[in-house]
Each structure stands twice: as C-alpha cells, then as structure tokens.
Amino acid sequence: MTDHQGYRELAAPFALDALTVAERAAFEAHLAECAICRADVQAFREVAGALAYAAPAAALPAELRDRVLREARHVRPLAGRRTVGPWLAAAAALVLAVAAGYGYWWERAARDELSAALVAMRARLDSADRLVGAILDSTVGTADLAATGKAPTMRLYWNRARGLVVVAAFDLPPAPAGRTYQLWAIKKGQAPVSVGTFNTLPGGRAVITLQMPAGFKPDLSAVTEEPAGGSAQPTQQPFLVGAWQGG
Amino acid sequence: MASQSDRALVERMTAGDDRALAELYDRHASTLYALAVAIARERADAEEIVADALGQAWRTAAQFDPGRGSVAAWLATITRTRALDLVRARGRRALALERAAGQSSEGLAAPLAAAGEAPDRGVERLEARQLVGRSLAELPEPQRRVIELAYFGGLTQTEIAAELQEPLGTVKTRMRAGMEKLRGSLAQLLSREGP
Numbered sequence: 001m002t003d004h005q006g007y008r009e010l011a012a013p014f015a016l017d018a019l020t021v022a023e024r025a026a027f028e029a030h031l032a033e034c035a036i037c038r039a040d041v042q043a044f045r046e047v048a049g050a051l052a053y054a055a056p057a058a059a060l061p062a063e064l065r066d067r068v069l070r071e072a073r074h075v076r077p078l079a080g081r082r083t084v085g086p087w088l089a090a091a092a093a094l095v096l097a098v099a100a101g102y103g104y105w106w107e108r109a110a111r112d113e114l115s116a117a118l119v120a121m122r123a124r125l126d127s128a129d130r131l132v133g134a135i136l137d138s139t140v141g142t143a144d145l146a147a148t149g150k151a152p153t154m155r156l157y158w159n160r161a162r163g164l165v166v167v168a169a170f171d172l173p174p175a176p177a178g179r180t181y182q183l184w185a186i187k188k189g190q191a192p193v194s195v196g197t198f199n200t201l202p203g204g205r206a207v208i209t210l211q212m213p214a215g216f217k218p219d220l221s222a223v224t225e226e227p228a229g230g231s232a233q234p235t236q237q238p239f240l241v242g243a244w245q246g247g
Numbered sequence: 248m249a250s251q252s253d254r255a256l257v258e259r260m261t262a263g264d265d266r267a268l269a270e271l272y273d274r275h276a277s278t279l280y281a282l283a284v285a286i287a288r289e290r291a292d293a294e295e296i297v298a299d300a301l302g303q304a305w306r307t308a309a310q311f312d313p314g315r316g317s318v319a320a321w322l323a324t325i326t327r328t329r330a331l332d333l334v335r336a337r338g339r340r341a342l343a344l345e346r347a348a349g350q351s352s353e354g355l356a357a358p359l360a361a362a363g364e365a366p367d368r369g370v371e372r373l374e375a376r377q378l379v380g381r382s383l384a385e386l387p388e389p390q391r392r393v394i395e396l397a398y399f400g401g402l403t404q405t406e407i408a409a410e411l412q413e414p415l416g417t418v419k420t421r422m423r424a425g426m427e428k429l430r431g432s433l434a435q436l437l438s439r440e441g442p
Contacts, residue, residue: 009419012426013404017327018397020405042316046437047429049320051398052278052327053372053379055285060277061294068272068298072265072305227336232328 011037015044025214135159135166143221145242152204154240156183156221158212165195169206175199175225182226183210184234185218192222197230218244253318260308268305275319276301278372279326285399286330296333300326331401375436382432390425393418 010027013019019027031037139161145154151171158165167183175181180199184192196210212218222238224231251259253274259267276297283293283300303325304311311321383391396407404422408415430437 009423012423013397013419015426016394016397016422017401018403018407018422020403023403043430043437044426045316046320047426047433048398049316049323050375050379050429050433050436051383051394052282052319052323053375054383054395055278055281055399057277057376058281058284058290058293060280061290064276064280064294064297065269065272067294068276068301069265069269071298071302072268075302075306077261077263077306077308229335232332 007034007037008040011040012044015041015048017048022214025216029215137161141244141246143242143244145221145223145240147239152240154223154242156242156244158244160212163212163214165210165212167198167206167208167210169198169200169204169208171204172200172206173204174202178228179225180228180230182224182230182234184222184224184238185212185216186220186222187216187218192234193218194230194232195221197226220244254311254313257304257308257311257318260305265305268301271304271318271322272301274372275322278319278376279322282323282326283330286327286401287334292333293330296326296330300329303329327398327401334401378436379433382429385432386425386428390421390428393421394425394429397422 007027007030010019010023010030014024014027027037031041135157137159139159141158141160143156143158145156147153152169152173153171154167154169156165156167165183172181180197182197183195185195186192193213193216195212198206198208198210200206220241220243222234222242223240224234224236224238226235251270253271256267256271260271279297279300280293283296284290287293287296300322304322311318315321383394386394392411393404393407396402396410397404400407402410404418405415407413408418411418
C-alpha cells in the first residue's frame with residue numbers, strides 16, 4: 001500500500017510498453033492486487049491503442065488485401081483443436097491459453113534489456129566458483145530439455161534464491177549466422193517469457209547464466225532458434241522442451 | 248445488412264470465416280499500414296508487417312480477450328510489436344524515433360496534418376485520425392515527444408531519458424501527464440470504440 005503511489009506512476013508507461021522487463025514484472029505483481037492501477041492500465045491501454053491513428057496516413061497497397069486473404073486460406077485459426085504440432089505435444093494447453101490470459105500486451109519482450117541483463121550477468125558470473133555456487137544451492141530446481149530422445153540435450157539449473165538460470169547445452173551446433181537460440185519460460189495461462197538468448201561454441205557445448213524474470217515461476221522451458229537479438233515471442237516451434245522439477 | 252461489431256467479426260474468424268477477416272481488413276488495414284510505415288519506414292516492410300500481423304490475428308482470433316481492450320487496439324498492438332521487432336532485427340531505428348528525437352519539434356502529428364488524408368474507407372476512422380492527431384498536437388511538445396518515443400520508437404522510459412538527456416523522473420512525469428490529457432481528449436472516441 002505504501003508503495004502504491006510509486007506503482008501508480010508505472011501505469012502509463014506500462015500501457016505504452018515502456019517499462020524494462022524488471023519494472024514490468026514488478027508492476028504486474030502489483031496489478032494483481034490493485035484495482036485502481038488495473039483501471040488506470042485499462043484506460044491508458046485504450047489511449048495507447050488509439051495512438052495508431054496518429055501515424056501519418058499512407059496509401060494502402062491495393063494488392064495487400066489479396067495477399068492477406070490468400071495466406072489466411074492456407075492456415076486454420078487456432079480454435080483449441082489441432083494446430084501447431086510438436087510445440088503443442090508438450091505445451092498445448094499452455095500455449096493456447098497464452099494470449100487468452102496475459103495476452104497480447106505481453107508480446108514485446110524487451111530484447112535490449114534482456115541483452116543488457118545478459119551482459120551484466122555474464123560479467124557477474126565470470127568465475128567458475130560462482131557458477132558452481134549457483135548450481136549447488138539448496139533452492140535449485142532443474143529442467144532437462146530434450147528433442148524427442150536424441151541430441152541435442154540441455155539441462156537447466158534455476159537458482160530461485162538468486163533468480164539465475166544456468167544453461168548447460170550439449171551437442172547443439174552453433175546457431176547459423178544472423179540467428180540465435182532463445183530460452184523461454186512458460187507458465188500455465190501466460191505467454192512464453194523470454195529468459196534470454198544464447199549460442200553454443202563450435203563443439204556444441206555451452207554453459208551460460210541467464211536471469212529468470214523476477215517473480216516468475218514457470219512450469220516449462222523451451223528453446224527456439226530466432227533472428228539475432230531474439231524475438232518478443234517464439235517465431236517457430238521449439239526444438240527442445242522440458243518441465244521444471246523440484247527445488 | 249447491418250454492419251457487425253469488430254468483436255463479432257473476430258468471433259467469426261475463430262470459425263474460419265475468411266469473409267470476416269476481409270471485413271476486418273477493410274476496416275483497419277489502412278490504420279495498421281500507416282502505423283507500420285511510421286515505425287518501419289520501408290513500404291515493402293510495412294506490407295510484410297501488416298500481412299504478418301493480420302495472419303497472426305487470424306490464427307489467434309480465439310485468444311482475443313475483449314476484457315483487455317478493443318479489437319482495434321489488439322490489432323494495433325500486434326502490428327506495432329511486429330514492426331518494432333522487424334526494425335530491431337535489421338539493426339535500425341524506428342523512423343518515428345528519429346523524427347521524434349531529432350531537431351524537429353513537430354513530432355509525428357504535424358506530418359500527419361500536413362500530408363493530408365489518404366483515402367480512407369471509414370468516416371469514423373477519418374474522424375479518429377483527426378481527433379488523435381489534434382489531441383497529440385495539442386499536448387505540450389515535451390509530453391508529446393516522450394509518448395511518441397515510447398509508442399512509435401519502442402523505447403523504455405529509461406531509454407527515452409537517455410535519448411533526450413533528461414532526468415528519468417522528468418520523463419515519467421511528462422509521460423503520465425501527457426497520457427492523462429489524451430485520456431481526457433480521447434474519451435469520446437474511446438467510449439465509442441467499445442468492444
């Protein structure tokens with residue numbers, strides 16, 4: 001309560017998608033408990049939506065309509081039935097519930113903040129001692145990510161006390177030029193949240209420390225290949241998926 | 248036939264009715280395309296963005312949640328996100344970011360008025376454009392600028408403060424004040440849009 005005024009300042013930038021990942025996570029936790037801020041966000045989000053009308057008018061290309069309709073005819077809308085294949089094998093209900101719940105305003109994962117966080121975390125965890133410390137802590141949960149029984153594989157260690165995720169990858173060739181791997185945390189009823197991007201060494205190995213978004217407690221993690229810099233939401237089906245255990 | 252609400256169209260899309268998508272396109276594509284151009288600048292990119300965004304709306308229509316806002320706002324959010332992603336993936340800055348951050352104090356609203364209105368199918372949308380453009384133009388320039396940098400430039404408050412070399416607290420205050428004013432001046436539009 002005492003912090004309400006501080007939080008209230010965040011409603012406008014939240015609706016404008018102008019908070020850092022950490023600020024947004026903190027504010028979302030507050031939103032769950034604060035009807036005043038929820039009302040603010042609702043109103044400001046409509047204002048933000050209307051800002052699209054402020055874009056300078058541009059003549060719509062005539063052929064675009066046919067293109068949109070043509071492409072749509074090749075894809076069925078997701079309706080809670082069949083859809084995206086292997087992604088769903090593990091994460092079906094979660095992904096379908098994604099936009100219904102936290103939805104489209106979650107869409108922008110702020111690549112820049114994540115990259116900055118990644119750099120900061122790399123610097124902080126430079127020494128092997130600290131890495132080992134992170135893995136051996138009593139609060140650590142693990143997730144084994146696999147691609148239908150064959151290489152590559154990946155083990156994740158999530159140190160809840162420190163909010164760190166240590167990624168250990170095996171037999172995973174480095175991403176092609178201009179591409180990167182991206183780790184996602186998935187919680188039931190919410191959109192996948194980016195944990196960060198990474199790449200492997202030529203030998204297919206990597207041990208990297210990323211930061212779990214504050215307060216986020218995922219059920220699953222998954223890995224996709226994305227354009228360099230990562231994506232706001234997965235643009236393809238993950239090739240590695242696994243559930244979080246213990247900790 | 249009485250025109251259906253946007254929401255009813257989205258409902259029909261979940262059943263795979265592509266005529267509903269066509270209708271939604273006719274209502275919103277010009278706004279979405281203008282938004283994509285404002286962010287990505289290249290027309291070919293903007294076409295890609297709008298096609299992708301409407302494809303996403305088509306596929307995920309079942310996930311549209313009216314509790315979170317109007318269909319127009321939903322479509323704009325998807326389009327804006329895709330446009331900013333594309334710009335970032337190309338290592339560029341959003342067009343609007345350069346304009347809004349640059350020497351010009353005109354911001355984005357001025358070119359809107361100066362460029363004149365492109366042919367627009369809907370009178371309501373034309374009114375919306377005019378109202379939003381005018382409301383933005385009436386904001387004190389520093390308030391308008393931080394809002395444009397956030398929405399069209401994709402910057403966080405912290406990045407805006409760095410961009411403008413202003414204290415973060417100043418940016419926060421301006422953003423809040425500007426959004427409050429827009430909330431007032433757009434109230435009529437927003438209540439009409441409804442679900």
